[in-house]
Structure formats: structure tokens, C-alpha cells
Amino acid sequence: MNTSLSTKQLQWRYATKKFDSEQKISEQKLDIIKESFNLTATSYGLQPIKLIVVSNKDIQESLVAQSWNQRQVADASHLLIFCIEKKLSAEYIKTYFERVKDIRNTPDEIIKPFQKFLIEDFEAKTTEDIQTWSTNQAYLAMGNLLTICALEEIDACPMEGFKPEEYDKILGLDKQNLKSVLVMPIGYRAKDDMFASFKKVRRPMEETIIEIKK
Template sequence: MNLEVKTENYIENLYWRYATKKFDKERELSEEDLEKLLESVRLSASSYGLQPYEIFVIKDSETKKKLKEAAWNQPQLTDSSLVFVFANFRKIEESHIDDYLNNIAETRKTTRENLEGMEDMLKNTILSFSEEEQRIWGAKQTYLALGNLLSAAAEFRIDTCPMEGFDNNKFDEILDLKNKNLTSSVIATVGYRSEEDNVQYLEKVRKSKSELYTIL
């Protein structure tokens, strides 16, 4: 494997990506490409590895229309192939931590007794947060997963548009999130750019390295 070539391709793909405003309504994401995105997001970093959120992948056209109305009629909601809705827990319960520890024990072929130190640390930390602190912390974790989605999609030459411009309460109502102990935090539309989206032909604008970085 030529790592130098792969690195160059990755940087090239990051230059290629942009927040797509006009999607090709006729191009659907294949199941194979969707699976690659789902696995990429599943492997996202998360504090303690807890992943205190769920992700809804909206394909249904009627649901997308409802979400579009709750996002001030931005066309990406219905023109894109899919809508990813990241929703963090409203309240992190002890059962969430227990489920995570059971998953660790099963995956790593160990016992819960061997995880007692980790269990005490997680419960003494996370369960001591107020519900508001838990929601803020959980929402931050969804943004880590969103970043992985954007980066992975660029690598696979799939277009995305991350979006915060939506009515959180209406999204929660449409997707019945409150009854699932969830609240929407951020969304991303996914599909393929339209040739009519002129933004794709513009140079990417970012801070220079000297402006952005301080190396001590």
C-alpha cells in the first residue's frame, strides 16, 4: 500500500467536498455506499466510547417533506438521497452505561467484574451531571460523529451538507424523539451534487495554516 498516494487522495477529496446546496434529485445512494457511511459513522470517536446518541437515516419521501417544512423549506431535505438526523439522549440513564459495559465485556471476552473500576468512573462522572449538562455533552458527541460522516463521504466522493438550520422541537415531534428519550442536535443531507450547483466550481476558502495554528 502506497501511504503517500492515499494521503494525497484524502487531502484532494477534502478539497473536493463542500456543503452541497443543490443535489441531483435523480441520483440515489446505493445500498453499498450507504453501508460504507453507516460503518464509518459507527466507528466515530466518542468520549469514553459511550456514543450517547442515536442516528436516524431518513429515506421516506413523506417524512423528508415534513422535515423540510421544519427546516424552513430548504431544498436539500427533499432533493438529497438521504437525511441523517443525529439525536442525543435527553437524559443518560444508568442502563445506558450498563449496556455499554456489557458490550465491552462481550466484545473483549471479559467479565463485568473486571470492568468495575471503569463502571465506577463512568457512573460517578456522567450520572453526576445535571440533565442539561448531559444534553450539552451528548450533543457535542454527535458533532464528532457528524465530522466522521463528512470526512468519510468525501473519501467515497459522496456529497453532504451539514445543517443546523432546522426547528429542533418540530424535528423531535415528527420523529417522535421525546418518547425515545432523544432530541435532535444536528443533521446532514447526503447524496450527489447537481451540475447546477455553482458553489462546487469555486475555490475553497479557509484560514491559512499560519492563521489557524499555533505550534508551541
């Protein structure tokens, strides 16, 4: 099987257990990560997610205890926190369609029916349903950034093991109508991180891929 550059980089990446605290991600590389987040596909294009980028070491250190004492949170160059909008109002949806009209010059006769459908659809959902849907969009964004980091040779560790309520308090997210759902420290692996040399453990592709042909 031919191995492309992208699959080689996916072989290279792993969930980094120990970061080199002295190495920092350049602003140029960080801009790539931020733009990639903003370009991530989301359902309906609504982008009900935001990315908190933390490089303040005091804050990172304070979040370790809220992350089951995982040192990656403090030792990484930057800490990415994926957040969702706690509520998705009709005004939020209208603002999205105003943006569509402004950028694409889409006529109202096309925009208005879809806008009406989405507003009514989301008004019929419970807050829990909307937050579950929004969290799924955050997972899409994390998956996208994991691949981008691999291509840019930036190490990352996707994490669900943290206390969202405590993160929200420390970062003041409640005041911004935001709720943290995922965490990803990024930076560069430490030379003595033994996990970097471990072989990947994956099921054979014939067990995970089903092809349907004519």
C-alpha cells in the first residue's frame, strides 16, 4: 500500500503524554491552527463553538488540578479549550443568515424559508438536545485540529478527562454564554516521553472498512 505524506504524519502523531515545557509554538503555526478551527465544517454552518487558546502559564497550572492532575495541561505550549454556546437563540441564527447574505449576496427568497425552518427547529429542541448537537460540532473541530497539528508536526493530546464546571469558573465562561466540553494541550513532545516510540494499535483495515461496489 502506498503511504502518502498525510498518512505518514498520522502515523507520527500520538496522544502526547509529556510535553517539552521549554518549546513554544510560533505565532505563524498558531495562526494556522486558529484559521483551521474557524474553517471546520459544522452542521448548517452555524458554528455553535468557540476555541479558547490559553498560553498564560499561571492559568494553565491552575487547571491541572481540574484535569485529574494531567501535567500536559501546564507543560504544553498552549492549551486549547473547545466550548459550545450554552443557548442558541433565534437572534444567533438570524445573524448567521445576515452573514450569508452579506458574503454571498444570497436573495431573501432563498434565505428566509431556511432561516424560518432552522429557528422553528431549534425552538422545538430542549436545551440538552441543543448542547448535545453543539458538542458533536466540537468533536468535529477537535478531529480537524488533530489532523492539522499532525501535518504541521505539532504534538497534541485530546482530552475528555477534566472538570468542565471548574474550567468554566476559572475562565469566566458563564458570563460569555459558553460551556467547555473538550480540552487539547498542544506543543512539542519531550525527548523522554516513552509513548512517542510506541507502535500504533489499530484493528486491521479489513475489520473497519466496508466497501460497497457495483
